[in-house]
Amino acid sequence: MSTEVNHCSAHHVVIIGGGFGGLYAAHHLRKAPVKVTLVDKRNFHLFQPLLYQVATGGLSPGDISSPLRAVLAPNKNTKVLMAEVSDLDPQQQTIKFKDTELAYDTLIIATGVSHHYFGKDQWAEKAPGLKTVEDALEIRRRIFFAFEAAEKETDPEKRRAWLTFVLVGGGPTGVELAGTLAELAYSTLKNDFRDIDTSETKILLLEGMERVLPPYPPELSAKAKASLEGLGVTVETSSLVTDIEDNLVSIRQGDQVKKISAQTILWAAGMKASKMGRVLSERTGVELDRAGRVIVQPDLSIAKYPNIFVVGDLANFPHQDENGKPLPGVAPVAMQEAKYVAKLVNKQLRGETLPPFHYSDYGSLAVIGRHAAVVDLGFVKFSGFPAWFAWIFIHIFFLIEFDNKLLVLIQWGWNYFTRKRGARLITNQEEQPNLGVEQKSNPPTPVKV
Amino acid sequence: MSTEVNHCSAHHVVIIGGGFGGLYAAHHLRKAPVKVTLVDKRNFHLFQPLLYQVATGGLSPGDISSPLRAVLAPNKNTKVLMAEVSDLDPQQQTIKFKDTELAYDTLIIATGVSHHYFGKDQWAEKAPGLKTVEDALEIRRRIFFAFEAAEKETDPEKRRAWLTFVLVGGGPTGVELAGTLAELAYSTLKNDFRDIDTSETKILLLEGMERVLPPYPPELSAKAKASLEGLGVTVETSSLVTDIEDNLVSIRQGDQVKKISAQTILWAAGMKASKMGRVLSERTGVELDRAGRVIVQPDLSIAKYPNIFVVGDLANFPHQDENGKPLPGVAPVAMQEAKYVAKLVNKQLRGETLPPFHYSDYGSLAVIGRHAAVVDLGFVKFSGFPAWFAWIFIHIFFLIEFDNKLLVLIQWGWNYFTRKRGARLITNQEEQPNLGVEQKSNPPTPVKV
Numbered sequence: 045m046s047t048e049v050n051h052c053s054a055h056h057v058v059i060i061g062g063g064f065g066g067l068y069a070a071h072h073l074r075k076a077p078v079k080v081t082l083v084d085k086r087n088f089h090l091f092q093p094l095l096y097q098v099a100t101g102g103l104s105p106g107d108i109s110s111p112l113r114a115v116l117a118p119n120k121n122t123k124v125l126m127a128e129v130s131d132l133d134p135q136q137q138t139i140k141f142k143d144t145e146l147a148y149d150t151l152i153i154a155t156g157v158s159h160h161y162f163g164k165d166q167w168a169e170k171a172p173g174l175k176t177v178e179d180a181l182e183i184r185r186r187i188f189f190a191f192e193a194a195e196k197e198t199d200p201e202k203r204r205a206w207l208t209f210v211l212v213g214g215g216p217t218g219v220e221l222a223g224t225l226a227e228l229a230y231s232t233l234k235n236d237f238r239d240i241d242t243s244e245t246k247i248l249l250l251e252g253m254e255r256v257l258p259p260y261p262p263e264l265s266a267k268a269k270a271s272l273e274g275l276g277v278t279v280e281t282s283s284l285v286t287d288i289e290d291n292l293v294s295i296r297q298g299d300q301v302k303k304i305s306a307q308t309i310l311w312a313a314g315m316k317a318s319k320m321g322r323v324l325s326e327r328t329g330v331e332l333d334r335a336g337r338v339i340v341q342p343d344l345s346i347a348k349y350p351n352i353f354v355v356g357d358l359a360n361f362p363h364q365d366e367n368g369k370p371l372p373g374v375a376p377v378a379m380q381e382a383k384y385v386a387k388l389v390n391k392q393l394r395g396e397t398l399p400p401f402h403y404s405d406y407g408s409l410a411v412i413g414r415h416a417a418v419v420d421l422g423f424v425k426f427s428g429f430p431a432w433f434a435w436i437f438i439h440i441f442f443l444i445e446f447d448n449k450l451l452v453l454i455q456w457g458w459n460y461f462t463r464k465r466g467a468r469l470i471t472n473q474e475e476q477p478n479l480g481v482e483q484k485s486n487p488p489t490p491v492k493v
Numbered sequence: 494m495s496t497e498v499n500h501c502s503a504h505h506v507v508i509i510g511g512g513f514g515g516l517y518a519a520h521h522l523r524k525a526p527v528k529v530t531l532v533d534k535r536n537f538h539l540f541q542p543l544l545y546q547v548a549t550g551g552l553s554p555g556d557i558s559s560p561l562r563a564v565l566a567p568n569k570n571t572k573v574l575m576a577e578v579s580d581l582d583p584q585q586q587t588i589k590f591k592d593t594e595l596a597y598d599t600l601i602i603a604t605g606v607s608h609h610y611f612g613k614d615q616w617a618e619k620a621p622g623l624k625t626v627e628d629a630l631e632i633r634r635r636i637f638f639a640f641e642a643a644e645k646e647t648d649p650e651k652r653r654a655w656l657t658f659v660l661v662g663g664g665p666t667g668v669e670l671a672g673t674l675a676e677l678a679y680s681t682l683k684n685d686f687r688d689i690d691t692s693e694t695k696i697l698l699l700e701g702m703e704r705v706l707p708p709y710p711p712e713l714s715a716k717a718k719a720s721l722e723g724l725g726v727t728v729e730t731s732s733l734v735t736d737i738e739d740n741l742v743s744i745r746q747g748d749q750v751k752k753i754s755a756q757t758i759l760w761a762a763g764m765k766a767s768k769m770g771r772v773l774s775e776r777t778g779v780e781l782d783r784a785g786r787v788i789v790q791p792d793l794s795i796a797k798y799p800n801i802f803v804v805g806d807l808a809n810f811p812h813q814d815e816n817g818k819p820l821p822g823v824a825p826v827a828m829q830e831a832k833y834v835a836k837l838v839n840k841q842l843r844g845e846t847l848p849p850f851h852y853s854d855y856g857s858l859a860v861i862g863r864h865a866a867v868v869d870l871g872f873v874k875f876s877g878f879p880a881w882f883a884w885i886f887i888h889i890f891f892l893i894e895f896d897n898k899l900l901v902l903i904q905w906g907w908n909y910f911t912r913k914r915g916a917r918l919i920t921n922q923e924e925q926p927n928l929g930v931e932q933k934s935n936p937p938t939p940v941k942v
Contacts, residue, residue, distance in 0.1 A: 086918075086919065087637060087641060087917070087918070087919045088917075088918050088919070101555075103555075104553030104554065104555035104556065104916075105553065105916075105918055105920070106550075106552075106553035106916030106918060107553065109916075109918050111685070111917050111918075113682075113685035113686065114685055117684045117685045118684075123687045123688075124685075125644075125645070126641040126644075126645075126919075127645070177918065177920050178920060178921060181920075188536060189536075192536060192575040195574075195575075196574070196575075196576065233562075235566045235567075236560070236562035236563055236566045236573075237562065238572045239572075454903065467553075467554075467555030467558075468536070468537070468560050469535075469536070469537050469554055469555060469558050469560075469626065470535065470536045470537070470575075471554065471626050471627060471630075472627060472921070
């Protein structure tokens with residue numbers, strides 16, 4: 045039951061960002077004696093862990109998105125505002141839009157991160173990353189267009205370049221993309237072409253560290269690598285990308301430098317804080333880490349401003365253990381942080397407080413392919429089919445809306461048994477696609493607010 | 494069972510266009526002793542009758558699209574080529590692409606139509622039409638953005654303009670869009686906003702003729718109008734649009750001229766043949782009608798070139814009855830024409846022939862809203878819930894792939910019982926959307942080849 049709130053005088057909590065952090069903060073404040081405004085520049089929540097499925101034609105964007113208004117409609121104390129925040133004034137306690145502003149009593153910032161090209165922003169166009177729906181559709185376009193171009197190409201060398209896919213970054217996104225691409229090339233598309241043999245497709249996963257899934261225990265990294273290789277992916281670790289020219293990737297492996305000719309290069313490495321981190325730092329003096337994330341206090345507020353909180357990927361929470369390593373940028377962290385802040389706001393309104401935030405790590409998991417995944421629950425580590433099953437179950441469980449759960453389950457069941465992928469549309473192309481010069485769908489500095 | 498075809502010497506049928514006409518032509522040639530190449534500039538077949546559901550957030554593009562390669566993969570005599578045809582040479586029997594060409598023995602052109610702004614191409618940007626996936630996503634973006642903008646707008650007059658939707662054209666597309674918009678505004682979104690009352694939305698359907706659904710029997714037009722008005726749509730017939738300026742529609746009704754202030758204007762009137770019609774006329778001298786459609790012979794070939802056929806919306810077939818009225822541009826016509834041509838090609842290879850094409854009209858149907866439609870099967874006309882049920886059944890039946898049928902059925906069941914529409918993403922927007930100047934997703938001269 046929601047409490048009636050006097051909207052004129054009630055304590056006003058403004059949340060910026062409708063991802064896991066923002067949405068869960070609003071959720072846990074739904075019965076608090078506050079009014080809540082959730083601000084996002086998009087009108088939907090995106091279930092990012094499944095975005096790679098959109099990029100590979102297995103799901104449609106609508107399947108993994110939920111309209112923020114529909115999700116929050118039952119929360120009578122909550123308003124949704126579709127707008128882009130441009131600035132904030134912590135003294136006046138306002139956030140600013142293009143031509144209006146909004147006053148807050150408590151501010152929760154959950155604007156996340158985007159990809160980072162290590163200072164080489166010119167790579168963005170050549171190797172798109174995967175953070176937004178538009179990114180996923182652009183990657184989907186490039187993947188399926190590459191096979192179409194290969195089918196038409198008569199020069200064997202150029203054809204080989206169209207059938208070569210390079211994935212930069214061996215974290216969960218890179219591993220998931222590589223595994224799904226392998227299924228696509230070696231199973232789904234096998235009978236669809238007449239002039240090319242899609243089983244000649246080369247999929248190369250590059251990781252700078254000495255193993256894939258670096259934050260996972262070494263034995264799971266090894267299992268993931270073995271699974272990927274079993275699917276046909278070439279995994280190269282300790283490999284640093286030194287340059288990306290048009291259709292050419294330069295890699296340094298120890299003292300060796302090699303160049304790989306590939307028409308499709310996808311970026312799954314590097315992470316950069318969203319613009320709000322910098323704005324916040326300029327206005328409040330709060331310290332940022334090297335990636336631009338906001339160093340937060342043990343209660344997730346920022347130094348000197350106890351009524352401004354940062355949660356989710358944008359927060360650097362270094363207090364968990366002795367070595368000060370920040371918490372990873374994953375959904376469970378964002379969700380627990382959001383819940384903590386909502387609870388703390390509630391307590392503070394009654395003149396109480398809470399002990400510092402503590403993250404409970406229930407484990408990590410990453411999917412590799414059609415029926416392989418790795419799961420690390422701390423007390424137990426497993427891989428292969430049971431891990432894949434657990435991965436599916438957990439992901440469907442956390443999809444926000446029931447109809448999405450149902451649709452995704454059916455699509456997956458269908459994709460699994462038929463090895464089909466129905467959503468492989470090439471959309472938003474130019475009249476004659478020219479992949480080198482595409483600009484619009486691949487903005488060099490995506491900012492998620 | 495497919496017949497083995499000698500790909501070097503076999504009779505080569507080239508089909509341009511992967512809509513209903515092209516796809517069914519390929520389908521009916523699958524066992525013929527010919528090799529078939531289907532050329533389309535897109536890699537998917539689009540089920541256009543349900544495109545309005547994408548435009549209104551009920552379905553995702555992937556739900557109503559099928560990869561052409563996947564659909565045609567079992568047809569061993571068929572190749573798919575994703576390419577845009579720029580020209581043809583009927584003497585040399587080749588079609589031309591940007592830098593290659595392809596020889597044919599028989600050519601089947603099925604490139605369809607796009608919308609026509611009666612010479613006012615500047616209207617295209619202000620009032621987008623609905624033919625492609627990109628069109629549907631652009632309309633979806635405008636519809637949902639309008640409600641977001643209304644929620645933020647404080648000036649009552651401007652807010653009214655954001656909540657006014659004008660649909661130009663009372664054919665099936667206009668009627669279906671109007672009915673679905675009414676459901677959206679008066680049911681689906683009812684509880685999603687805090688500062689606006691979406692039931693104040695005004696939906697205006699304009700038709701130049703004296704009744705909606707002009708090709709249908711008058712009693713069904715009257716029922717459709719009554720159903721729409723029951724849903725809350727204002728239907729104005731005998732109303733001609735004389736001008737569209739930014740957010741202002743000028744209408745002439747008899748001697749009266751009135752202006753309506755609306756932020757969202759959608760185009761469901763006018764039809765223009767695709768570019769291939771003009772190219773064909775220039776190269777072969779074939780006659781075109783005023784809309785640019787190709788006047789075909791009684792066997793669907795073109796004058797002087799018995800090995801070039803035109804089927805579907807691009808064909809003007811005036812031989813059906815005495816008054817020479819062309820067949821309507823609907824899927825059943827395209828499918829029957831495609832089947833006829835496939836059969837004729839087969840016969841001709843054996844030195845035989847066929848009597849002229851004859852269209853069997855099994856009726857027309859249009860959906861109006863959540864459970865209303867009109868159906869005219871010739872021997873029986875009905876409307877309301879049974880018509881709606883028939884409409885759903887027939888549309889799902891004709892969806893190309895089984896997994897699409899299943900997904901669409903589930904989505905519809907879900908949408909019907911919950912009145913939800915999950916796929917209402919606002920995508921591809923600029924940083925700060927400015928609807929007046931959007932260019933990219935709304936090309937002024939869409940050409941479907």
